[in-house]
Structure formats: structure tokens, C-alpha cells
Amino acid sequence: MILKLLKPLLFITSLGLALPSYSNAPPNIVLIIADDLNWDDIGAYGHPNIHTPNLDNMAQNGMRFDSAYLTASSCSPSRSSILTGRYPHNTDAEQLHWDLPLSQTTFSEKLKEAGYWTGAAGKWHMGEAIKERFDMVREAYYGNGSLSGSSEWLALLDYRPKDQPFFLWLAAWDAHRPWVPGQKDLPHQHKQTDVRLPPYYPPTELYLNDFVNYYDEISRFDMNVGKVISKLEKQGIADNTLVIVIADNGRPYARDKTTLFDSGVKTPFIVHWPKGIKQKGSTTKSIVSSIDLSATFLDLANVQKPSTIEGKSFKDLFQTPNKPFRQYAFSERNWHDFEDHARTARSKRYRYVRNNYNDLPATPSGDTVYHETWDELIRLYDAGMLNMHQSRPFIAPRAKEELYDLQNDPYELYNLVDDPKHQRVLVEHRDALDNWIKESGDFIPSIRTPDDFDRLTGEKLPPRKRPRPPKIEQYGKSGKY
Known part of the structure; x- marks a missing residue:
């Protein structure tokens, strides 16, 4: 009798097929994306006053990445880059609101093909079009019953087939403008005394109150992340579910969102995976890029990475947090409501920025420019009441190159390009960026894209066609910088 039972097992083994076991089962994967959330506006990253108990608990019992960077500080290009594992200029969706073409390969479809x-x-x-790369997409529209964008998150966890591993892409609206103060679903009400204002903003009553509203939205995002973790625990699958929380870009203010500073492209990166993280409460300072998420997810699922993916797997960091991974993270700025073109290389200590359209001021995103905080900034600038750091969004021409020492200058205020003591560092970062430009096939568009808004008033400009400009040769060879 025992022999009869063993025969099917021996036959399966002879074919080279592995028997399923929980210990070797690929993890479920959940990627949660905040909207316009600065990396350090979370308790786990040192903010003493923002109410984020669920994210803090994730970091205390999971893993925190301290050197994670996005490829763009712009919503849709950043998301398309994550989904494809490619730099924005290679996705054909590098400008805001450009749809990701079906010609692009996504890691979600590869996971889907693998079961x-x-x-x-x-x-x-x-x-x-690209929604077809998922089995189900439940889009939440801002103000349509879901100010946070999270109304369908838990429903998706309930709906999923219970006999398959799963991948979920859960994206919030929090903390994107507009903010609606006093909502009943806000779990915490912050106060002016909670605000830690970066030195490049004027400490006016308007700015302080606006930051209070921003903090409240972060707490709502935190609450909804906690609901996901709780649901996974109730379903009995939390141990083998990898949950990663990131943002798509920095906070929605001038000098943050759409910039290539840390406050634009550095992202919070918190991991919850009881089964897969060697030491709970661990941190890693190894540099990772958002394009590495795709390669990592496929690696964990034992799926071969397609040649289109430019990222690489950081799976080993879950077991060996101090293992070196990247020497540089590269990010880009393209059109986002206003024309711009810039590139950056970020090392462990330094950031190098190259402004290709330095004749233009560093105007922030449209949702910033048509907000009253921008009007306040203009009023103070016209009155000569802003210091040089607070005035930077209005200055043109800008420096062609910028170099910052993040160890001594965490807010990236003092450009070291002309400092004789930093010339070797400058050359190293220039070379690193040039090599990346060549290897990734980067380019400067042959024509500039019109702005959508007036750069000072925020007034919507008459509609003008925004064609996808043809690419020219790699600008590493074009002599344009």
C-alpha cells in the first residue's frame, strides 16, 4: 500500500518537477505607493512629530532602506519607471501624463505569466492601455468617494484567488493636493508646533498651516497601510507576504516635488516581510533605485528578468543589509507642467546635478504654482523678504552644474562646483553621469515642450499641442553640456 502511494511521487520526481512546499513557496508581493510624500516626513526616518505609528512599526519589525532613490520626481514618469524597471527616457512615458505604451514590458505581466x-x-x-497587464485594476478617482485613494485596497485582498500567489499595486492619493482639512477619516490632527519647516521655506502662518494639512494626509496614508498589514495578518498570509512602502516623489512644494534634490527623488522605503528579513528592525544604507524593484520582485518569484529591465535585484540585502549594491543612483527631470531637462548622479555622500535648460527658472509643479503658498512666495520675493535659498525657484539662469555634500549640507543649499577642494569629486560624478547617459541611451529632445501654466501666476495657458518630440543622438556625444 505504501509503495502504491509512493509511485506517483517517484514519477513526479523522475520528471524533475519540484513538489510544492510552504518553505519554498514564492512570496506574495504588495507594493504600496504614497503620492508626494517626502522621505523624512515619517517617524521612522526621524520626524519627531508626524503621527505614523503603522509605518514606524513596519520599520521596527521589518527593514528600513536609508538610501533609496526614484528615477524621477514626477508622478506618472516615476510610476511607469517602477512598473517597467526602466529609466523614464526609455519608457516612452518620460513626461507627465504620457501614457505608458503597450510596447513596454512590465514586471506585472511577467508575474502574471508565472502564475x-x-x-x-x-x-x-x-x-x-497598460491596465491589461494586470488581472484586475480598480482605479480610485480623487474626490469620487475616496479622498485617500485607498477605498479599494482591502477589497482587492478579499477578492484575490486564495490558491495563487499574488502581486498587488496599491497606490494612494495621499498626500497629493488638494487637501481637505477636517475630514472624518483623518486619524490624527497635527498642530503648528508639530511642523519642522525646511530652511528654504519662509516660516509664515500660511506655510505652517499648510504643512499641518500635509502632515494630516500622511497620517491618513499611514492608517491605510496599517489596515493592509492587519488584513494580511487576519488572512494568515502576512509571514510570506513582502510589503514595500515607497513614494512616487517628494512633497508638493517648491524646491521638493519635480526637483532632483533629495527632497524630490529620495524615497521612504520600508519593508515588512517576517519570513524573508533576517533581522527585524534592520536598516541598510546600500544605495538602491526604484528601477531595482522590478528585478527584485521577479527574482523572488523565480522568474527570469527580461532584457528590457535596467534594474537589478537587491534580494540579498534582506539577509545581508550592509552588502554594497550601487555606487550611484541616477534620476532625471523632464517636462512636468513646465519645461525642464536635468539629470543627477547621487553617491553615498554627494549629489551632482546637470541642468540642461539652465536658462529657465526651477519652476515647481502646476499643483504648487496655482496654490496660495506660491502666491505667498511671490509676494515675499517681490518685497525682497526671501533669502537666497528661498528665492531659488525664481532665479534664472541657474547654475549649469551643481554639487552638494549631503553629509555637511543635508538641505543641498551650497553649490560646491567652484570649490577647489571638491574638483576631484566633481570630475568623478561628471564621469559617472556621462557613463550612465551613454549606457542608457539618454537624449535631449530636439524641440522644447510648451508650458501648461504661466510660471508666475499659475494661470492655465491656452491649449497647445504637446507632441512627443523626436529623439536626437545621445547628448553625451552632442556637445550640448
């Missing part, structure tokens, strides 16, 4: 059930819920922002 994962794939779902997305919340903010989408990558076009209609």
Missing part, C-alpha cells in the same frame, strides 16, 4: 494573480487599486496615472 501570480495581479491586481492594482487606487491612483493609476499610467494610461488605460
Whole structure:
């Protein structure tokens, strides 16, 4: 009798097929994306006053990445880059609101082909066509019953097939403008005394109150992340579910969102995975890029990485947090409501920025420019009441190159390009960026894209066609910098 039972098992083994076991099962994967959240506006990253108990608990019992960077500080290009594992200029969706074309390969479709059930819920922002790369997409529209964008997150966890591993893309609207103070679903009400204002903003009553509203939205995002973790625990699958929380770009203010400073492209990166993280409460300072998420997810699922993916797997960091991974993280700025073109290389200590359209001021995003905080900034600038750091969004021409020592200058206020003591560092970072430009096939568009708004008033300009400009040769060879 025992022999009869063993015969099918021996036959399966002879074919080279592995028997399923929980210990070797690929993890479920959940990626949660905040909207316009600065990396250090979370308790786990040192903010003493923002109420983020769930994210803090994730970091205390999971893993915190301290050197994680996005490829763009712009919503839809950043998301398309994550989904494809490619730099924005290679996605054909490098400008804001450009749909991700079907010609692009996504890691979600590769997981789907490998037997994962794939779902997305919340903010989408990558076009209609690419939704077919998921088994289900439940898009939440701002103000349509879900100010946070999280209304369908838990429903997706309930709906998923229970006999398949799954990948979920859960995207919030929090903390994107507009903010609606006093909502009943806000878990915490912050006060002016909670605000830690960066030195490049004027400490006016308006700015302080606006930051209070921003903090409240972060707490709501934190609350909804906690609900996901709780649901996974109730379903009995938390131990083998990898949950990663990131943002798509920095906070929605001038000098943050759409910039290539840390406050634009550095992201919070918190991991919850009881089964997969060697030491709970661990941190890693190894540099990772958002393009590495795709390669890592596929690696964990034992799926071969397609040649289109430019990222690489950081799976080993979960077991060996101090293992070196990247020497540089590269990010880019393209059109986002206003024309611009810039590139950056970030090392462990330094950031190098190259402004290709330095004749233009560093105007922030449209949702910043048509907000009253921008009007306040203009009023103070016209009155000569801003210091040089607070005035930077209005200055043109800008420096062609910028170099910052983040160890001594965490707010990136003092450009060291002309400092004789930093010439060797400058050359090293120039070379690193040039090599990346060549290797990734980067380019400067042959024509500039019109602005959507007036750069000072925020007034919507008459509609003008925004064609996808043809690419020219790699600008590392074009002599344009």
C-alpha cells in the first residue's frame, strides 16, 4: 500500500518537477505607493512629530532602506519607471501624463505569466492601455468617494484567488493636493508646533498651516497601510507576504516635488516581510533605485528578468543589509507642467546635478504654482523678504552644474562646483553621469515642450499641442553640456 502511494511521487520526481512546499513557496508581493510624500516626513526616518505609528512599526519589525532613490520626481514618469524597471527616457512615458505604451514590458505581466494573480487599486496615472497587464485594476478617482485613494485596497485582498500567489499595486492619493482639512477619516490632527519647516521655506502662518494639512494626509496614508498589514495578518498570509512602502516623489512644494534634490527623488522605503528579513528592525544604507524593484520582485518569484529591465535585484540585502549594491543612483527631470531637462548622479555622500535648460527658472509643479503658498512666495520675493535659498525657484539662469555634500549640507543649499577642494569629486560624478547617459541611451529632445501654466501666476495657458518630440543622438556625444 505504501509503495502504491509512493509511485506517483517517484514519477513526479523522475520528471524533475519540484513538489510544492510552504518553505519554498514564492512570496506574495504588495507594493504600496504614497503620492508626494517626502522621505523624512515619517517617524521612522526621524520626524519627531508626524503621527505614523503603522509605518514606524513596519520599520521596527521589518527593514528600513536609508538610501533609496526614484528615477524621477514626477508622478506618472516615476510610476511607469517602477512598473517597467526602466529609466523614464526609455519608457516612452518620460513626461507627465504620457501614457505608458503597450510596447513596454512590465514586471506585472511577467508575474502574471508565472502564475501570480495581479491586481492594482487606487491612483493609476499610467494610461488605460497598460491596465491589461494586470488581472484586475480598480482605479480610485480623487474626490469620487475616496479622498485617500485607498477605498479599494482591502477589497482587492478579499477578492484575490486564495490558491495563487499574488502581486498587488496599491497606490494612494495621499498626500497629493488638494487637501481637505477636517475630514472624518483623518486619524490624527497635527498642530503648528508639530511642523519642522525646511530652511528654504519662509516660516509664515500660511506655510505652517499648510504643512499641518500635509502632515494630516500622511497620517491618513499611514492608517491605510496599517489596515493592509492587519488584513494580511487576519488572512494568515502576512509571514510570506513582502510589503514595500515607497513614494512616487517628494512633497508638493517648491524646491521638493519635480526637483532632483533629495527632497524630490529620495524615497521612504520600508519593508515588512517576517519570513524573508533576517533581522527585524534592520536598516541598510546600500544605495538602491526604484528601477531595482522590478528585478527584485521577479527574482523572488523565480522568474527570469527580461532584457528590457535596467534594474537589478537587491534580494540579498534582506539577509545581508550592509552588502554594497550601487555606487550611484541616477534620476532625471523632464517636462512636468513646465519645461525642464536635468539629470543627477547621487553617491553615498554627494549629489551632482546637470541642468540642461539652465536658462529657465526651477519652476515647481502646476499643483504648487496655482496654490496660495506660491502666491505667498511671490509676494515675499517681490518685497525682497526671501533669502537666497528661498528665492531659488525664481532665479534664472541657474547654475549649469551643481554639487552638494549631503553629509555637511543635508538641505543641498551650497553649490560646491567652484570649490577647489571638491574638483576631484566633481570630475568623478561628471564621469559617472556621462557613463550612465551613454549606457542608457539618454537624449535631449530636439524641440522644447510648451508650458501648461504661466510660471508666475499659475494661470492655465491656452491649449497647445504637446507632441512627443523626436529623439536626437545621445547628448553625451552632442556637445550640448
